[in-house]
Amino acid sequence: MDRKAAEIGALENENETQQDKDQEEQVVNPWEVSAKEGGKIDYDKLIDKFGCQRLDPSLIDRVERLTSRRAHIFLRRGVFFAHRDFNDILDAFERGEKFYLYTGRGPSSEALHLGHLIPFMFTQYLQEVFKVPLVIQLTDDEKFLWKNLTVEECRRLARENAKDIIACGFDIRRTFIFSDFDYVGGAFYRNMVEISKRVTCNQVVGIFGFIGEDHIGKYSFPPVQAAPSFPSSFPHLFSGKDNLRCLIPCAIDQDPYFRMTRDVAPRIGYHKPALIESLFFPALQGETGKMSASDPNSAIYVTDSEKDIKNKINKYAFSGGQDSIEKHRQLGANLEVDIPIKYLSFFLEDDAELEHTKKEYGAGRMLTGEVKQRLIEVLTKLVERHRRARAAVTDEMVDAFMAVRPLPNMFN
């Protein structure tokens, strides 16, 4: 799993099916996100294809009402834009029933970029306002299976990434973080096997595009990511609570795993997990290019210095501004393709300022340099805050979050 708002780019081509290639359609699966040649991801089409629903304003209003808090910026700005049965979660919550959150990350790299933070920032908000428990799966097994890394390296990266995740502000009284290589077993393994008995080879080929030359590790993995959707996978947390609902915040490229999971759920006696799904976070070079996620200049990392951020934004962030100041003053910026505006819409909290910036920039009264300057300030502050928080995360805290333990106050 890599439930990041993935950078758009051909992460791994091998899973693209021939059919997809022939039609030159956009490809969105857990290992590849690429738009139709020269275009952007068509999210309406994706919603249609996947069969999920758009998160409409009335649902966001309802969240505000139920939580007595202004909706998170990622809801207001449509970063989390699609869902499955999120309304059922809210119905249940309104009746006084609790639920639990489940998200995760495939720990394949030392440093996270901004896109990786998005589901965690949003999940932290959900945990805080709904006061519910959260399980975070680090799929070190998946990364071992898909990447050229050793088991030990994947386990090490899982712990390193756990520090970045903890730095997002999760509540230790309500949060259990686990690595598959350490936690799989017992009730969790039994659920993996229950799930794997209900999914055929043809189905995973259809859903994930696996081919005959792929190793069976790939075929075995989807039940590992499915299992945390069922409360009985965590007997130390949810013993006797088989009826507890699960809400999964993730980027929409993870939808295939959970479509599969939702198909299995009622057949083994559980609620279908609900989903709330985000857009992909664009690369600095823009939403159209096929940029590799491993290109350090395509993203802002949480380890980037102020100078790195300034340099990357000024040098690489694709601008919708015009070629000359004269032309810009005359025509204004094309906000549809402008990366600084996109990034600000993810991270600039102040709605009024964002609207003002878009208006002025779009009308040519504000220049690219000014918008980039504001973005550099916003991101530097965000990254600096994350860096301080991460530096405060000790190995003991990682052990504490990852300890298999009951959470007696998780619903209080």
Place this chain on the structure above:
Amino acid sequence: MDRKAAEIGALENENETQQDKDQEEQVVNPWEVSAKEGGKIDYDKLIDKFGCQRLDPSLIDRVERLTSRRAHIFLRRGVFFAHRDFNDILDAFERGEKFYLYTGRGPSSEALHLGHLIPFMFTQYLQEVFKVPLVIQLTDDEKFLWKNLTVEECRRLARENAKDIIACGFDIRRTFIFSDFDYVGGAFYRNMVEISKRVTCNQVVGIFGFIGEDHIGKYSFPPVQAAPSFPSSFPHLFSGKDNLRCLIPCAIDQDPYFRMTRDVAPRIGYHKPALIESLFFPALQGETGKMSASDPNSAIYVTDSEKDIKNKINKYAFSGGQDSIEKHRQLGANLEVDIPIKYLSFFLEDDAELEHTKKEYGAGRMLTGEVKQRLIEVLTKLVERHRRARAAVTDEMVDAFMAVRPLPNMFN
């Protein structure tokens, strides 16, 4: 896994590949053992097809020399008749290096029949004469995946079967019994994933005959049976002993799992597991028929009473004797198809008596009834001894054998 000397019969037809069907060849895989139409299993052909080696008399002599004990009846009578690298195990043992034994059982039924006991009786002998540790895998997950049973029922059967296994006389100081549903996890799971990364979907389709409609539980299972072949799957036993060799006593239908395992072993830094493989134990109705293993009248169960045994042998054991006493006295019995003689060759310890019986019966001087009478005595004694031993196995003993614990004296 069902490392029994399986009754010959179509246990599950669904895994027979079209190719096998077209050629009407014998089919031997972990889920089906069936001879060519109207014939017997051709073991020479099987050895050729699988690529293992015949266990020749010089190897048996060597076992006797190294252990200072007469070879087990199953070696003398050719019940264990094939091997892979058993000579390497003996070479290492001669150099003073130890090894460990690994066998197992798929716990799908309450009561074991005689065929199920064969690998355990033989493994108990190997443990005793070589003084080596033993791991016994109860593949309750496999049985759940292949049969219409619940997880809990499979776990219960695993514990019940463990009692029968313990009753075979294993040494608790050298024996670890585990159920997959309970033990899979940690180092064992990490090895499962290491293995699954090195086996393609095409390979398991070729080896096991899985089809697209099969669930992915089947595709995921072979690494579970492979993992115990590597010492690091048992850190509580073999920590720091990654170089320890493994010897697997099993029926030859399990060979496909371990061919796969042996292919993977050197690529992840381990010795290939060695194998010593048995014939299949024939059904009462004979070696040619396609009898279901679930037909209670096709086998002697360890729960059968003296009366049951007498009745089954007299009524169902296929006789090679002639239709009339006159003809029998004249032509003698056809020992090749005679089930009482087959069974005696598995279980009558006294070589001289067996030779005498075969000679007299083959010459028509002994009648079927007399041979059956002797077999009834032998089996009644065997079953009675097993029943007494099993009755003495308490739940505490099962817990003790299945406890994840170090075995400090396992090599002494």
